[in-house]
Amino acid sequence: MKQSSRHRASRRHALGLLSALVSAGALALAFPAQALAQSKELRIGYQKYGTLTILKARGTLEKRLAPQGITVKWNEFPSGPVLLEALNVGSVDFGTVGEAPPIFAQAAGADLVYVSNEPAAPQSEAIVVPKGSAIKSVADLKGKKVALNKGSNVHYLLVKALEKANVEYKDIQPVYLPPADARAAFERGSVDAWVIWDPFLAAAEKQLGARVLADGKGLVSNHQFFLASRGYAQKNGEVLRIVQDELEKVDEWSKGNIKEVAGILSTQVGLDPAAVELAANRYAYGVSPVTPAVLDEQQKIADTFSALKLIPKKISIKDAVLQAKN
Numbered sequence: 001m002k003q004s005s006r007h008r009a010s011r012r013h014a015l016g017l018l019s020a021l022v023s024a025g026a027l028a029l030a031f032p033a034q035a036l037a038q039s040k041e042l043r044i045g046y047q048k049y050g051t052l053t054i055l056k057a058r059g060t061l062e063k064r065l066a067p068q069g070i071t072v073k074w075n076e077f078p079s080g081p082v083l084l085e086a087l088n089v090g091s092v093d094f095g096t097v098g099e100a101p102p103i104f105a106q107a108a109g110a111d112l113v114y115v116s117n118e119p120a121a122p123q124s125e126a127i128v129v130p131k132g133s134a135i136k137s138v139a140d141l142k143g144k145k146v147a148l149n150k151g152s153n154v155h156y157l158l159v160k161a162l163e164k165a166n167v168e169y170k171d172i173q174p175v176y177l178p179p180a181d182a183r184a185a186f187e188r189g190s191v192d193a194w195v196i197w198d199p200f201l202a203a204a205e206k207q208l209g210a211r212v213l214a215d216g217k218g219l220v221s222n223h224q225f226f227l228a229s230r231g232y233a234q235k236n237g238e239v240l241r242i243v244q245d246e247l248e249k250v251d252e253w254s255k256g257n258i259k260e261v262a263g264i265l266s267t268q269v270g271l272d273p274a275a276v277e278l279a280a281n282r283y284a285y286g287v288s289p290v291t292p293a294v295l296d297e298q299q300k301i302a303d304t305f306s307a308l309k310l311i312p313k314k315i316s317i318k319d320a321v322l323q324a325k326n
Contacts (some may be wrong), residue, residue: 042072043075044092044093044095045087045091045094045095046083047076047077049265050224055246061242065242075091078178079179088105090231094232094240095227096224098223100305102320103302103311104311107313108312111231112228112229113320114225114317114321115225115226116244117225117288118285118287119286121224121282121283121284122220123282124198125154125220127215128194129213130189130208139167141172143173144173144193146173146175147177148194149196154197155195155305155310157216159304159305175190182194186204203275223297226287227320234322244289248287252286254280259277262277265279296317
């Protein structure tokens with residue numbers, strides 16, 4: 001009888017947790033009520049810039065998870081597509097990327113789920129040209145070499161900017177390079193334009209005098225997403241709830257402490273604090289669980305990439321949402 005009572009209490013606790021998550025609108029965190037045993041290590045994939053970088057520096061997540069016997073391992077990646085490949089092969093459990101990488105990853109068969117996102121930050125990415133460039137508008141990019149990181153958030157910005165300027169994607173010469181190589185190509189004049197995100201965008205403006213041809217305003221939302229592997233999410237709902245809570249807290253702190261944020265991030269990325277502060281001021285703060293409206297925006301991006309044959313097949317974003325089980 002005692003065992004039965006404990007079992008019923010445990011089940012009521014799990015069901016209560018599930019109810020709380022759903023009522024909070026945490027669509028991607030609708031975990032099974034009878035989750036399997038939690039993992040003892042949370043492997044987080046992060047890039048040098050963003051909320052996860054601040055969370056790592058402040059160390060609050062480790063303190064929060066320690067009483068449960070869970071350690072945190074941080075793994076740095078140069079870009080979102082590489083991070084999600086690691087998530088797909090099981091090297092990391094959780095990470096953050098822009099809006100395009102999850103679409104390319106899902107189209108390639110990655111079994112990931114959306115957890116939460118930052119608000120839209122359209123001015124945190126842009127198409128830039130050298131300060132002395134004769135290129136005056138996006139329409140002038142026809143026939144020109146444009147550097148970008150393939151499958152990154154700026155990929156969609158470029159597509160939408162060209163569309164608005166009535167230039168077909170096939171009429172430019174995309175040069176797919178990671179940020180460091182793209183900057184080098186931009187500086188030596190090997191490419192005519194560069195599509196890039198903060199803080200590399202801010203650094204190009206401050207250090208190179210790069211001129212913004214078009215940013216994302218009026219073209220794209222530029223959400224940052226937090227994702228988990230499906231297998232990890234199914235087994236570790238409580239851990240991800242704690243991660244979500246700590247992300248919300250560190251975002252709230254960051255919003256009121258921009259100079260401190262710039263100091264932390266400038267050390268990570270090796271950029272001048274003034275450039276990083278410019279980027280931090282353009283960032284959107286306020287992590288929240290993904291909503292149907294945000295997922296609908298993702299579906300539009302996926303459909304656009306599919307139509308342009310940038311991904312090999314059509315995908316349904318809703319397939320990357322972990323649904324509740326009865």
